[in-house]
Amino acid sequence: MSTVRIAIVGLGRLGRRHAANLQQTHHAELTAACSPVAEERDWAATALPGVALYADYAEVLANADVDAVFLVTPTSLHAEQIITALKAGKHVFCEKPLALNVEDCLAVEAEAARHPQLKVMIGFVRRFDASYRDAAAKLAAGSVGRPYLLRSQTCDRNDESGFFVHFSASSGGIFMDCSIHDIDLARWLLGNPQPKRVWATGTNARHPALAEHQDVDNGVAMCEFEGGQLACFYASRTQAHGHETLTEIFASAGRLSVGANPRANRVEISDTHGVRNECVQDFYQRFADAFVTEAQVFVDTIRDNRPSPVTLADAREATRIGLAITQAFRSGEAVSL
Numbered sequence: 001m002s003t004v005r006i007a008i009v010g011l012g013r014l015g016r017r018h019a020a021n022l023q024q025t026h027h028a029e030l031t032a033a034c035s036p037v038a039e040e041r042d043w044a045a046t047a048l049p050g051v052a053l054y055a056d057y058a059e060v061l062a063n064a065d066v067d068a069v070f071l072v073t074p075t076s077l078h079a080e081q082i083i084t085a086l087k088a089g090k091h092v093f094c095e096k097p098l099a100l101n102v103e104d105c106l107a108v109e110a111e112a113a114r115h116p117q118l119k120v121m122i123g124f125v126r127r128f129d130a131s132y133r134d135a136a137a138k139l140a141a142g143s144v145g146r147p148y149l150l151r152s153q154t155c156d157r158n159d160e161s162g163f164f165v166h167f168s169a170s171s172g173g174i175f176m177d178c179s180i181h182d183i184d185l186a187r188w189l190l191g192n193p194q195p196k197r198v199w200a201t202g203t204n205a206r207h208p209a210l211a212e213h214q215d216v217d218n219g220v221a222m223c224e225f226e227g228g229q230l231a232c233f234y235a236s237r238t239q240a241h242g243h244e245t246l247t248e249i250f251a252s253a254g255r256l257s258v259g260a261n262p263r264a265n266r267v268e269i270s271d272t273h274g275v276r277n278e279c280v281q282d283f284y285q286r287f288a289d290a291f292v293t294e295a296q297v298f299v300d301t302i303r304d305n306r307p308s309p310v311t312l313a314d315a316r317e318a319t320r321i322g323l324a325i326t327q328a329f330r331s332g333e334a335v336s337l
């Protein structure tokens with residue numbers, strides 16, 4: 001296949017970014033875009049000239065000029081939309097997390113197994129970030145010895161609109177929505193250990209309405225793996241200074257740290273407040289390059305007929321651990337996996 005013809009599905013906060021990236025991706029052509037929301041299609045009519053617009057996902061799947069769908073839709077829709085895309089013979093990229101329960105993950109895996117010629121890739125974007133890739137390579141080379149503890153956080157700048165309150169039911173809550181990235185990192189960087197037990201707690205620092213959804217704006221969790229490795233996760237929606245994704249990997253001969261200062265650039269300001277730097281403001285600013293790389297890897301995976309670099313089994317495990325953490329948080333009890 002010389003050019004992969006792609007339909008973007010979902011034109012919200014992240015879908016618009018992915019659409020712009022896909023227009024720059026080598027050997028890809030953005031041929032279609034889908035949203036049930038008229039204003040979003042109006043945006044696409046201007047921003048994505050020449051791209052066929054659809055209100056109905058079924059019509060995208062019926063389009064023979066589409067080789068692959070790029071799903072950037074609410075998490076609660078992912079599993080069903082992946083399955084129908086595979087049945088229609090389309091390759092699939094789908095944003096994280098794969099699904100909000102393990103049964104749906106297994107149903108996707110079973111459908112994918114029926115279509116071995118089709119690729120399915122789940123968007124764990126940090127696996128495509130240059131700094132995380134460097135850390136993974138150093139760990140694989142044994143540069144800091146054997147990793148025994150990963151401490152990782154996903155902290156968003158406070159958004160007064162509290163959009164995530166309404167979004168809570170379809171996102172699965174803070175651990176499934178935010179910590180899922182850190183959970184995937186823990187599996188990847190600690191060498192895919194088997195999870196054994198999780199604990200979690202949390203607090204609402206600024207958005208008490210989240211309590212109605214059994215959700216919090218600051219969550220803390222721990223995971224113990226078979227063999228003794230540990231992971232500590234922190235997720236927040238209320239930071240004052242900006243977006244701060246930080247991961248530390250403690251190992252027998254050293255420590256790797258990714259993102260310890262979430263600096264926006266290399267400018268350092270020295271003034272009456274001291275010596276400081278500005279911070280990245282949101283996840284997109286932090287991972288802009290990684291999103292571009294991720295789209296290119298998806299297209300190359302299809303063209304070169306390579307295995308997907310993020311497997312459905314990886315995504316199912318992240319969901320399984322995220323659900324156990326959510327259960328631990330809601331019950332106040334440790335949960336064994």
Ligand code: NAI
Pocket residue numbers: 009010011012013014015034035036037040057072073074075077095096097123124125171177283
């Ligand atoms: P959003 O709510 O801004 O956008 C969702 C889009 O899906 C909207 O355009 C909506 O009209 C569309 N949609 C809803 N139902 C649909 C249907 N039946 N068919 C087609 N389109 C439909 O949400 P956002 O923030 O863009 O998140 C979307 C996904 O991306 C979520 O799964 C989220 O977890 C993931 N995400 C991933 C991030 C990352 O770091 N990788 C960061 C932010 C979001």
